[in-house]
Amino acid sequence: MSQLSDRQKIILSLVVHEHTRTAQPVGSKSLIDQYNLRISSATVRNEMNMLEEMGFLRQPHTSAGRVPTEEGYRFFVGNLVQHTSLPSATRNTIAHQFYQSRKGLDHWLPLAASVLANQSQAVSIVTAPHSENITFKHLELIATRGNQVLLVLVLVGGEIQQQILTFDSIHSQEQLSQLAQQVNHICENRSVEQIKALTPVNNPNLKLVLEAVVDQLSLANKLVTGELYLDGLSNILSEPEFTDLQADSSPLRLLEERPLLDDLISRTVLSEDIGGVRVLIGGEGTWQELQNCTVVLTRYGIPDQFSGTLGVLGPMRMPYGQTISVVRYVGELMSDLVIENLID
């Protein structure tokens, strides 16, 4: 790829910046006016022409200003964006909110979504962290009405699964506790495969419970991701990019249809990348729904053990420096919180 001169880099940056601000094509004259450049509009026009030939800018119509192309944004994000760290006032405000809220993932996840949405003025996406190696931690059986029993299964990592079991006959809480203890003894810290491989048992109740445990563990294994928190939908609906939405190729489809989003997440951001922020600009040829959008994602938690994804989806025209900083910071915060409160 041909090199860009310093001046071309500046102009590209300014076009990106100005277009982010106004959502309009940027003309040579208005650019030098806005930023008090020492060069003439004619020079800017020549440079813009070059940038257009290189594929970084594009004209919506023959005699309109220029708009960055996807390639232009990619170059900008890859080479030009200034990675300013978040102002410490903002960091403090955010951290404060987390440490002031009630402890527990249940509270932190929606809070993270809310913070991301507000700071980025885009839609935030936060998935609950999820164990990569599902293992049994603890089981409890609780007597309810009649022969129905509530099974509560705690996984290593602290996730909880519940299910209602129907026994053949009525059992007392003491009997159930004893049964649970038996199961705990057998299964503690084991994976589905290990539990499946155990020698079959004869006791029909024990068998019933073990089958349910295996069921629940397999189910947890199958889920690519757990709960999902979104926030800030109204932020993007007012953006011009989203006003003429065709129901079928709208980015909203991605947010509403869980499998699509899981696919996007799993193909974009890998568990081992914790700390890194991925910026996906314009669907990259794979996601038609993201034509005019950018997704900024990061992974948080503990690599290869217990991690989730968080980030934002917004118009391609977004303040990249700030957005990337916020996503990174919230990711770090959530990683710390998860590590501090991990069950193992």
Next chain:
Amino acid sequence: MSQLSDRQKIILSLVVHEHTRTAQPVGSKSLIDQYNLRISSATVRNEMNMLEEMGFLRQPHTSAGRVPTEEGYRFFVGNLVQHTSLPSATRNTIAHQFYQSRKGLDHWLPLAASVLANQSQAVSIVTAPHSENITFKHLELIATRGNQVLLVLVLVGGEIQQQILTFDSIHSQEQLSQLAQQVNHICENRSVEQIKALTPVNNPNLKLVLEAVVDQLSLANKLVTGELYLDGLSNILSEPEFTDLQADSSPLRLLEERPLLDDLISRTVLSEDIGGVRVLIGGEGTWQELQNCTVVLTRYGIPDQFSGTLGVLGPMRMPYGQTISVVRYVGELMSDLVIENLID
């Protein structure tokens, strides 16, 4: 209120029906063409004039067709809508989906949201059912790393709350189980108030756990509603009513800001109404955000004990008969499921 003649009722119904279909003002000529009426357009015009004077119809412009007013819709829903029960094929399809899915509220709630959204082509709203009298059912303490202990609290009704406790020193699982059993003995089937009123205990660990239990129970009491499931957002975004959305008076605000929605629900649909469907047309003067919208809600579960809310939000111009039927049917289904699987 002045009475309507049968013919006026028919014409009002047809205007509502036609406008629901086309989203356009309805003219006298097009009405008789569309429905093969035996009367002339002039007669229809006279009747429409009467209906307009009574406040049931309105003309967007001096010489356009008529559109139903809020009052018009209210009269229609109150007196004219045909309460056709859902076609049995549809009922079967829906019921089938519920009985085929995995058991458990976690699966039924999003399923209900999905069914409602698809059937009504509007946004569905489903809140998890919630105990009105929060009472202790069962406690479990689970040893984790170091002196951190996972507290799992099961409420009557089957809701589960969890919290991480930090003890002064490290305890074995046996010790913790014993402690939990003590607490279970003390608290079983009691409310927060009853537990608070107990004579203070000396054992510091027991005290710590009891305080946490009281904390969690109070928290559960405070929540007006639990988790919230939405689906079908894209359905309404494509409707003309929602295209020119002002960020601040858009119905979306209601869906995004939880307190607003809780307020709407608690003021609209009461716990004792289970079985009844409430139709709120155009905000009724209270909710500015619902100017062109209708909300159809019902309560499901067990009256005054364990109930949640479900329904849809759509444009005021909606197929009321069908929507009401679907909401009622899904509500009944969910009531049955909740009752069958209630823990007590």
Next chain:
DNA sequence: ATTAGCACTCTCATCATGAGAGTGCTAATT
């Protein structure tokens, strides 16, 4: 009581017009 007939009104799509913003090119300037 109903309806045919008609003048009138209002919207909407279409077209022409002109201001404004921007471009590319060429010749002059640094």
Next chain:
DNA sequence: AATTAGCACTCTCATGATGAGAGTGCTAAT
């Protein structure tokens, strides 16, 4: 050799005029 002033040209967009279409209200006839 790079930069810039100058200029003709292009394209959009807001504005206003025009006419077809749909609908109304009123009056007189049925």
